Amino acid sequence: MIRLGYRILALGSAVALGACASAPLHYYTLVPPAGGYAPTATQAAIASQPAAFKFELLPVGVPAQVDQPQLVVRSGDQGMQVLEGERWIAPMADEVRGALSADLARTLHTQDVTGLPAGDTPVLRIKVDVRRFDSAPGNYALIDAAWSLRTLKSGQTLSCTTEVTAQVGGGYAALVQGHQQLLAQLADRIATAAGPFAAGQVAACP
Template identity: 50%
Template sequence: MMPSLATGLRTLAACAALLLGACTSSVPTRYHSLLDASAEAIAAASPASFLIDVQPVGIPAQVDRPQLVVRDGGDVLPLEQERWIAPLADEVRAALSADLSRELATTDVAGQPRPPDARVLGIKVELRRFESVPGAYAAIDAVWSLSVNDAKSSPQVCASSAREPAGQGYDELVRAHRLTLAAIASRIASAARTYAAAGKGVCPAN
């Protein structure tokens, strides 16, 4: 009787493990990116006469994690099955770099050698807010600065905010965040041309 009981227990344990594995695998992890693979490069009216250096981006500690972090009423929830394909700070920097490179028709030389006589515009962005509300909106607040490799010029520091409606589903929420970042990039690009030419400029309307 004892061997039969032990065998039965082992069989039950194996079945339970299989059922648990089936339940876990039924909710696959989904990965998201802030880079828009479908975005088409549109030639700028006049390519910038400078290169850009989009520096590492700062993000709020609350969202600096692999999971999408969303607001649900008064709660802030990390979504275990909805994750960023890369660290969020890297995703934001890559998206801004792509948008700025398109808008200015120039090259981001961050971390790369550059010609000794090249005029390089440094762009530093820090997100103070990265808010995600599924089915409602995505919003960011950013402080950003421009600087050139010229001792005569002082950095220009500005603040911008963007908010976009989000449809149902997490893909739509991520899409809304892509649009908020594109809006910020557009404002930076507009200020960059004036700043790079004169070494000073005016912050765009928020």
């Protein structure tokens, strides 16, 4: 009877481990699809005047609370939940940087030359630190970021903050899409200031 009990226990443990191992993992990216979404008003306005400079986007800072392989979402009023089955395809800081780089290049019609020779073209250095990255499935997505522009030739700097939020539908895919769109909005704000600032004009935070 004892041996039978051990066998039943071992079988139950094996089934449980098998169920955990077979649980599907879903992977997400913040990088927008090829071609991006429909152009915003800012993108349409800037597109008619391609930038006369290239940019260098430095590594992006993200909050430690959400800098995880898994999606971290708000659960209830105060609680946070780490979703083991829902994961980023790459480290979160790389995901945010990749999304912003793609959005900025598309909006400004120029190149991200980070780590590459820029030639004689002026280069604008962009630094972004995400201070809040809130995710509430079926409710809202929010990004609060501090960012700065610096011309490598003159060393002049402009520092700004931006907070953007959006209502999102149910499901994690809708939540991620909401964050993609918020990053596009953040890129729009940066691009709005980047053109005048790189041209030596008086630029204000949008």
